[in-house]
Amino acid sequence: MPRLDLHLHTTHSDGSLPPAEVLALAHKAGVTALAITDHDITTGLPEALEAGARLGIDVIPGVEISSRFGENELHILGYFLDWQDQALDTRLAGLRASRHRRNPLIIEQLRALGCDITYDEVKELAGTESVGRPHIAHVLMKKGYVKSAKKAFDRFLAHGKPAYVPRELPEPVEAMAWIRAANGVPVLAHPLWARQDGEGLFKLCEKLKAEGLGGMEVHYSTHNPKQTAALLDIARRLDLLVTGGSDFHGLTKPDIEVGVGRGGLTIPVKLLDPLRKAASA
Numbered sequence: 001m002p003r004l005d006l007h008l009h010t011t012h013s014d015g016s017l018p019p020a021e022v023l024a025l026a027h028k029a030g031v032t033a034l035a036i037t038d039h040d041i042t043t044g045l046p047e048a049l050e051a052g053a054r055l056g057i058d059v060i061p062g063v064e065i066s067s068r069f070g071e072n073e074l075h076i077l078g079y080f081l082d083w084q085d086q087a088l089d090t091r092l093a094g095l096r097a098s099r100h101r102r103n104p105l106i107i108e109q110l111r112a113l114g115c116d117i118t119y120d121e122v123k124e125l126a127g128t129e130s131v132g133r134p135h136i137a138h139v140l141m142k143k144g145y146v147k148s149a150k151k152a153f154d155r156f157l158a159h160g161k162p163a164y165v166p167r168e169l170p171e172p173v174e175a176m177a178w179i180r181a182a183n184g185v186p187v188l189a190h191p192l193w194a195r196q197d198g199e200g201l202f203k204l205c206e207k208l209k210a211e212g213l214g215g216m217e218v219h220y221s222t223h224n225p226k227q228t229a230a231l232l233d234i235a236r237r238l239d240l241l242v243t244g245g246s247d248f249h250g251l252t253k254p255d256i257e258v259g260v261g262r263g264g265l266t267i268p269v270k271l272l273d274p275l276r277k278a279a280s281a
């Protein structure tokens with residue numbers, strides 16, 4: 001069945017597969033259009049666009065930017081970006097620099113907790129400028145300190161755990177303005193991560209919409225039908241575009257597959273045109 005997947009990570013951030021391999025999986029899954037949305041970086045796009053042209057898959061330039069939400073984070077996806085825009089590039093480089101300021105502090109904490117690990121090892125394994133906690137988790141796993149990436153988060157890296165260190169993050173309004181300035185459409189990723197009840201999430205999205213939000217990731221790997229329906233209702237009430245994606249990361253999130261998530265995800269192809277129109281408006 002033809003389907004979309006507008007949320008995919010590659011080795012250019014914390015995914016485990018290079019863009020061409022993600023595209024090959026998408027092709028197998030019947031995905032006809034997709035977006036590569038690496039964290040804070042767009043260097044995966046040339047390879048993805050090339051593979052897309054070869055496989056007949058429409059590749060939408062994207063990015064995912066983490067922003068501050070109290071103690072928590074809101075992730076803002078950007079679609080149909082002018083990804084070679086200089087200002088965008090400078091801003092994303094600033095976000096990657098904030099990662100390089102935080103990560104060594106995490107390593108210090110881990111070393112104090114008895115894990116023999118260095119930031120050089122993490123950077124080497126990452127092989128990209130956008131180095132994240134999942135790369136640190138991977139090294140911890142390789143060295144036998146934890147059995148899985150998830151365990152590394154549960155024991156050390158998640159918010160509230162002993163090696164958690166916050167990172168300087170933009171406000172949501174800034175992240176959305178950067179995306180708009182590059183002619184992209186800002187979309188709230190995995191809205192349930194905000195941990196709001198129905199009314200709280202409505203109010204939050206109402207505020208974000210006033211600040212520039214264009215859409216909401218209604219379809220997502222972990223959403224059950226009831227959650228999807230509730231988000232669809234909020235999107236309709238606020239006249240937000242509806243999008244969807246798997247948030248595929250490869251081995252970093254081993255239960256999630258391209259295009260189908262945990263198996264039951266189907267993102268209708270008809271969602272793409274309104275998003276494309278909004279980007280060119």
Ligand code: AMP
Nearest residue numbers: 014066131132133134149150153154158
């Ligand atoms: P960072 O952007 O470096 O702070 O790392 C955040 C990334 O780690 C997210 O985008 C997810 O890909 C991943 N992540 C966050 N929490 C968890 C978790 N509990 N288990 C596994 N991966 C996680």
Ligand code: FE
Nearest residue numbers: 009014039249
């Ligand atoms: Fe990630």
Ligand code: FE
Nearest residue numbers: 064075189190
């Ligand atoms: Fe995210």
Ligand code: ZN
Nearest residue numbers: 007009064247
């Ligand atoms: Zn993501």
